Amino acid sequence: MKVTIKLDSMLTDQVKTSATNENSSVEDYITNVLSNHVKTGNFEQRQFVGKQIDSNKIDIKSHLVMMDGIYYRFDLINEKAPTADTKYTVVGNNGNVLYLKK
Structure with a gap:
């Protein structure tokens, strides 16, 4: 599923910085954050x-x-x-x- 979201410039910068710090792409970082907050799976x-x-x-x-x-x-x-x-x-x-x- 594809989702488009609008982020303000400050949040965009924070997401990019966090993704870089985790050696991850922005897409993978956002997916990981969402996965960690949606408590499904083992x-x-x-x-x-x-x-x-x-x-x-x-x-x-x-x-x-x-x-x-x-x-x-x-x-x-x-x-x-x-x-x-x-x-x-x-x-x-x-x-x-x-x-x-x-």
């Missing part, structure tokens, strides 16, 4: 979907990724192994498995 969906993590948080040997101090199993979307010095976005989950995309 804990992982509410807390992690849309967040970015550095590849150094991914342990390929144990096949675990650390998110906010908790280890989760993971699956990479369109990749066999994580790339060093790369940010990944959590795009979904199934139970305690997080789906990561470059």
Whole structure:
């Protein structure tokens, strides 16, 4: 669904700054903010979907990724192994498995 909203210039600047601080696009940032305020889905969906993590948080040997101090199993979307010095976005989950995309 596409939605058009009008923001005043001050709020627009605040949203752009917040998105930049989270290494996110404005669209992804707004989607993440809305997702966090609409309490649906499970804990992982509410807390992690849309967040970015550095590849150094991914342990390929144990096949675990650390998110906010908790280890989760993971699956990479369109990749066999994580790339060093790369940010990944959590795009979904199934139970305690997080789906990561470059």
